[in-house]
Amino acid sequence: MKMSKGQIGRRWLGLAVAGVALVSCGAAFAELGQPAPWEYTLQEAASPVMENIVWFHNFLFWLITIITLFVLALLVIVVVKFNAGANPTPSRTTHNTLIEVAWTLLPVLILVGIAVPSFRLLFLELDIPKADLTIKATGKQWYWSYAYPDNGKFEFDSLLAQDKKPRLLGVDNEMVVPVNKVIRIQTTGADVIHSFAIPAFGIKIDSIPGRLNETWFKATKLGMFYGQCSELCGKDHAFMPIAVRVVNDQEFATWVEGAKKKFATAPANSFASVGAAAQ
């Protein structure tokens, strides 16, 4: 099939329009705290760490795009200008000090430019600020248990609720946290390795039996936020979602009072209440 130049031009224009439409729709597909159909961007950030991750991702994306286009341009120049037909008597140059220094130094500078924000992000994630609240998340086959040692030492199980939306993400008992507070998450596995992950908060950390791992987040928006176990942990790995409800301080205090009573009979709390009574 032969195409005229006009046809090729129109085809490229069509592709470009489709591309721009797709990019601009990306925002429309996004939904706070949960995945959305046809979404291909990162989930909307709801914590300082995730905001930094999104920034770093976009920064690298544009850097890679520029480098790729630059290399492509060099290749096209070589192919067009220096093929045997266009350039029958090639130059015999073997060294050019200026170019050699430039192609060594420029990549080094680019890598340093990547390393600085990369390490800054790594320290932000790993250097846990003074926590307002600690929650222990224990991965079990196949559900999560949450303990609130600072708020009355109660612990409860959070299981997938088939009748709740969003599908495969709704749970019976959500983890509840106050907004704009530093939450320290301590996590461990009760049986096999699980992984505690919430995309909108930018956290993902392995829950390993016999080990206590730590991470943190500060939720900056109210609402429901969902994550999933992110380590293949057995047959129901896909059915142990993580649901976090971010509320204001007053609602959190009310929830704590209710939860202390509601979960008082949970088996895990018999040990906690014995501990509390002994104090």
Ligand SMILES: [Cu+2]
């Ligand atoms: Cu798991």
